[in-house]
Amino acid sequence: MDTITTVGTRGRVGEATPRIDGEPKVTGAFAYASDLHREGMLFGATLRSQVAYARIHSVDTSGAAATPGVVAVMLGSDVPGKNRFGLNFFDQPVLAEDVVRYSGEPIAILAASTPGIARQAIGRIAVELEELPGVYDMEKALAPDAPRLHEFGNVLRHVHIVHGEPDTAEADVWVDGYYETAMQDQAALGPEAGLAVPAEDGGVDLYVATQWLHVDREQIAPCLGLPEDKVRLHLAGVGGAFGSREDIHMQIHACMLALRTGRPVKFSYGREESFHGHVHRHPSRIWMRHGANRDGRLVTLDVRLMFDGGAYASSSPAVVGNAASMAAGPYEIPNVRIEGTVVYTNNPPCGAMRGFGAPQVCFAHEAQMDKLARALSLDPVELRLRNAVSTGSVLPTGQVVTGAAPVRELIERCVAIPLPEPEPDRGRDLMHYPGGAGNVTHGEGIRRGVGLAVGYKNVAFSEGFDDSATARVTLARTPDGPEAEIHTAAVEMGQGLYTFLTQVVRTELEIDRVELHAIDTLIGGAGSTSASRQSTMAGGAVQMACAAVREALYGRARARTASVPPGAELALGDGWVTCDGAPLVELGDLLDEPVSCEAVYHHRPTGNLDENGQGDIHVSFAFAAERAVVEVDEDLGLVRVLQVAAAIDVGRVLNPLGLTGQIEGATAQGLGLGLMEEVQLRDGVISNPSFTDYLIPTILDMPPVVSVAVEDPEPGAPYGLKGIGESPTIVATAAVVAALRDATGRELNRAPVTPDELVGLRGPATTSGPPPIPEVPGQKSVPFYFGMSSGQQKIM
Amino acid sequence: MSYLRPTSWAEALAARAEYPEAVVVAGGTDVMVEINFGRLHPSALLDLSRVGELRALGREDGHVRVGSGVTYQSIMRDLPGELPGLAAAARTVGSPPIRNRGTIGGNLGSASPAGDCHPPLLACGAEVEIASVHTSRTTPVADFFVGPKRSVLGPDELIAAVWVPAATGPQTFSKVGSRNAMVIAICSFALALHPDVGRVGTGIGSAGPVPLRARAAEQFLEGHLGETGAWESRPRLGDAVVDEFARLVAGAAQPIDDVRGSADYRRHALGVVARRSLMWCWDEFRGGRP
């Protein structure tokens, strides 16, 4: 079967190490999930609702079932176990039975002998629907007379944080702002795909591109009515994820059809279905009021934020927890009130995407910092420096920053990066003008602007989750010398994790040859590859397993050679066990039997928010600063980004090549939200579900990214590392839009900025003031108080 | 699905007549997308990519005959001197792979209001040569489009070539899009000055059900240039003239709001690019006069 086994021989932690999956991916040899194949397999297809909110009166599958080549058609009533799944709560049906709550929601699935027949047969399923008045606006979801989309109402979670005396704090200068960000698609290049193979024991083997094998299994098994050990997941090649693969998409559907037909069943979404098949970044509305002293010290902050969670919970409760707890930005503010709500609507569900709630609030707090600097006639860099958090600072949740927090250094190093060389207005290569290939300006109307943004992101899961990671390292003798094998369920999705894990083994065991075992659920979970956590977590587990392997080798060495004096120091070097620096025994001689050790890495425990939103809820933090330089054609509203300067808090550089890749990629994704990326909705229906109309930046839209890595080791983390997959995304959107404001003098309070706004044809996003604060039983998600079980809590 | 792949023009026309239900495919950059999206379920494909005649460029009577199978890449490489407007448009299309495969005939065949060849062809007064086994006819580009994605092409007809007058004056093409490459036009504009006959040509893309000419703008400018003897004296153009031209271009558009942009923005942007296009072309025509 298609596994991902690779042997690498080069690179220790800190060295520029080529990706072990780089060559196969570049040459096309790498098997992505969409390449999965089994003799005799069937092809699955999904019937999805075309309307956002409706009662289902009847579903007639006879036409589809009678289509030659169709082997099985299944509905919600055919789900063998319970017809509910979800990351935080089991609130989402595998197949809608009585109601559909969003456009794109699956209603029926079928398996057929070819993809074409499957697609055709889907068109022969007749559904009788009665459309219901839906909720498409997050503020309207709070209205007392709004349709109630779930038994527990429309409020999914409300987070209330009070720190200091926000109601009575006095300030010299006040700045108000209202901000909106749009729904963003992760736009992973590989659409969702997987293959379910029925097994002889009545179970099923699922090969799938996912971010978290074990949480998938937690949700799949109960729906199939199978014990977990009968559901085995194997990682298929992942073509990017960015959060979009944390949720279930085709997993349960494929398993149901495979078990029903007794044949392997493959699902492989096209681009349009992918837009409907995964969660997106939450659209947000954020109201902020900052108060500062005349000397530029922040005194108080009032935040009201709303996130549109869409029709089902996904990870929305955790996202709004993040957004609320980090809404003040990386600044010390003694008095803070933050009210954060995420609601259910009839829009497509939102969930995890790179940054997980932080990009939205960063967009708002950084715009506020610039406004405040203007109000104080203070240099915006200086204002940020004066208020930046550092180790020992207290956050709005009362949490003390105990780890590395080199925020001032990030800001200083970022703005010290030289600005791009001035270019003549006339006579440039067309590609160097706003509008690029379009030939719309030869220098007319061009204004330059510079913007800075600083932000931060929690590393690993928060609010009491113990998202541990397991790894096994096995060292064996081979004709080519000792070779280690890593077994983990941690997912590589393009960010370079597996390369890093091999670097860990080489560093810890002083050997060259390291291989990766196929990634599956036959070993303990590794948690999600998300939340900037997997290098820390899986890396930590591999490091611990290596330490155990080392101890086992020393034991064998001692047992074998009588000459080791008590108290002598054993070490590994160059394929030998050494004793006080002198070669003692060659590793190969100790490996008549392989050594195999498993370890589980836990991050430090975190707590929950109390009734005032106080709590030690985050593990640690990664900070970032970016400065964008843009040119705007002020007559056409078209943009060219000339440069992004980045200073990133990395803890320790693990692989310089990988670091550059992450900073550039993350910056591109943030730039996309600032300039063009928006899932457009009309009555809950996505009107641009294609790469023709949902635009992501091309290479001509991406500027050179000049980055510096600030190394300030994180205490307690393996090698002092911090994950950096998210932090550049968070600041990029805010920095680019700040530069556009600088260039145009316009308010630009909504991301993405459109050409209409840049030329003044469309004004800023408006508000009639923050909505009322909903009444909720407590800080946790509302469904929790209704006795809904949580998906993730159980696995932890 | 049957697959027809003629190797000569005569065979192609015969196949077209015999299988009118077959979908014609040249570069396939539109057709394959439609098939992949499930919007097109052809029972047969008629592939023109082996018909060598269609890739030929010819010259006759001050016209360039551009075979319908000529790619954007070829237009950019081979025609920037003779057909600068069309070459400029070709440069804005898609990405290198699309420009290597996509053809001018396919652009016309799709008849999208956003097709980038259309505005410069309108501005140049090009004609489309259409053939069937029985007949051959030419149609002015302005009459070729009859609605969004609809043209006058009959079921047994193929586009043989496009006849474009070789440039006698400056030409330009601008495409407004919300990304700096690989983008469908929010709106586009082509301008061609024909000083030999005292004419001005325009073309507007993506701002109406079909590609449009801004006739009032053309007539206004022709009138002004003619009456003031400007074709001969080549003076600077006053702001009032440029503004009026831009206003008339914007007014000729029939834009709508859609996922790519608003009608207001389209009209506004057309005014801006019309003004700039006129400045560029007129400056070039003045040839560095003070």
Ligand SMILES: Cc1cc2nc3c(=O)[nH]c(=O)nc-3n(C[C@H](O)[C@H](O)[C@H](O)COP(=O)(O)OP(=O)(O)OC[C@H]3O[C@@H](n4cnc5c(N)ncnc54)[C@H](O)[C@@H]3O)c2cc1C
């Ligand atoms: C990624 C991408 C980017 C693109 N970017 C642009 C862009 O920037 N600007 C733009 O204008 N277009 C763009 N397109 C659309 C497309 O590339 C162009 O319309 C191209 O000119 C189509 O040419 P083709 O040879 O590939 O046509 P095909 O796809 O082969 O055919 C297109 C249509 O024309 C018909 N046809 C083709 N040849 C003939 C003929 N000789 N006689 C009669 N009918 C014929 C076909 O039946 C079909 O209906 C893009 C497409 C893609 C996929």
